[in-house]
Amino acid sequence: MTNATPTLFRRLTSTKLFWPLLALALLLAFNLVFTKGFFHIEIKDGHLYGSLIDILNRAAPLMLIAIGLTLVIAASGIDISVGAVVAISGALVAMLIGGTLVLKGGVQEYVTLLPMSVAILVTLAVSTAAGLWNGFLVSRIGMQPIVATLILIVAGRGAAQLITNGQIITIYYKPYFFIGNGFLLGIPFSLYIVLLLLLITLFLTRRTALGLFIESIGINPKASRMAGINAKNLLLGVYAFCSFCAGIAGLVVCSNLKSADGNNAGMYFELDAILAVVLGGTSMTGGKFYLIGSMVGALIIQTLTTTIYSIGVPPEITLVVKSVVVFLVMMFQSETFRRTVFGKFTKQVVQS
């Protein structure tokens, strides 16, 4: 029997963060051996440079979406429209800022359609409104989350293409590039956005009862309603928050690329985000959620992508690898699978 297992090992493996961190560590170890200069970090022009910093910077949009999606999945919902919201947000901000180079008395100046702060606020408001729409359909009309967000995928992608007119809009406004490319104290600025959002979310869900409410909706919606939790408004808020996060991610992506592409921006983001959340230990069926785990999940995905790029495998294979990882994680989360596979190795008393 397995009674002799050391308790420390048991305790370690039983924490939810153990497995995602182990996966990340294994990936990094793989890179330590096979990728030259992977851990090399140097300071250039007062910024940190290196593969690791690059991974952190590129993972920022995914981490942002994962924060919002974690809450949605915890409330036993799903939002597959995050990619479309990223596209809308990018397209909208690009259109509102626009930016043209104008010569004013011999000095080059960038002129924007709207002031940058207004453009960003409007974009975030529209993204949140998209989430409110999702939340309205789920909480008030009672649609299945997958269907409600499916509607936004179809119409949202169309709206993004409508804004960009099916083309790639380039932004010519330097200050805006700071969001996705800038450095503050040597660290990419986008990471500060992630950190801020994460801290606020952690505070709201762990220091107030909000997190508990969301988990209770995910575990048993009926019981939580009986207990006096306003599930409808909470769901509405969770979906709005998720789209808000996707909206910020859209800003970062668009700023990083210095352009907006209504056709392809945010494509496949929904899978990456779901994968990040699930890798982080949050179950697809809802209930307990792990925000830090989701962050580790996002980092695993980005490290995986960067690794695939750097070891010279065709980048197209990324999709296949990711989907295989999803299949594996899904199976390990399935009670039935664990019973059939691991049941053979451990003696079990037949129950019932």
Place this chain on the structure above:
Amino acid sequence: MIGKISVKYLSLLVTIGLFILMYGFGSVMYDGFFSPQVFLNLFVDNAFLCVTAVGMTFVIVSGGIDLSVGSVIALTTMISAHLLETSHWHPAAVIVLVLLVGSSFGFAMGSLIHHFQLPPFIVTLAGMFLARGLCYIININSIPITNAFYTEVSQFRIPLPGHSFVSINVIIFFVVVIAAIFLAHYTRFGRTVYAIGGNEQSAVLMGLPVGRTKVLVYTINGFCSALAGVVFTFYMLSGYGLHAVGMEMDAIASVVIGGTLLSGGVGYVLGTMFGVLILGTIQTLIIFQGTLSSWWTKIAIGILLFLFCLLQRLFETGKGLKTQGTTGEQKA
């Protein structure tokens, strides 16, 4: 009893009525809209969508969902193009192979869903990315097809009275629809699918082969997607990893607009066909209108999808209230 029947067919009637209304609107508004060829083109241009939507109907009636169909279509075009152009396989062998690949793909996903009790949408979402990724492994570029058989099928026109024509794809379209209607309403398998969608627990208790049927439903959908891929290959004459992006959304939209309940148990293959025709009519209307950009098609489909989902919810809640009051009566 009469009231029950009319409610049962109401959504189907709404769909058919909407199609006639939209087509009538186009005929009144635009010159040349009401011509046999414009009407037949609805079938010619949407044959692949209808074939895959028919498969999707079975999945949704059984209470599941399949997001992988667009990718499976792309994978089918890619495998076909690669085998025809690079390996010079015989077209018949290629078609048989891709149909097998599609069916096995569906079978694998169905097995995962059934045996490990995984949520269908996440399994098929992963399947969607897997199939798309496999396309890119074969080739990241578009492969044009020059094979004689494929070009011949693609260009073959079956003349109809009134100087109009249909393509071979339309024949496949109708064969699939008729076969699916037979399968859904006149076989034991079809009735089991409806029973599972209505209430899976009850279906198990009735001793119906729930597991086998569920796996089979996804297998059939995989087959239909692959067949749609073959039809799409005839239509486009190329293989490309970016073909049929978002087709799963169109297929689901057609099924829902066709009156199938997303919660399962109720739905008609014929309704799905009209759903596809409505989507096609929206596209044709936007082309005839001329000034609207094609992105409006997606927005219009999104709005229509929303309206039908709303309609369904209203029906469902209405039905729920009724059954709550008269449970004993209805069971007896």
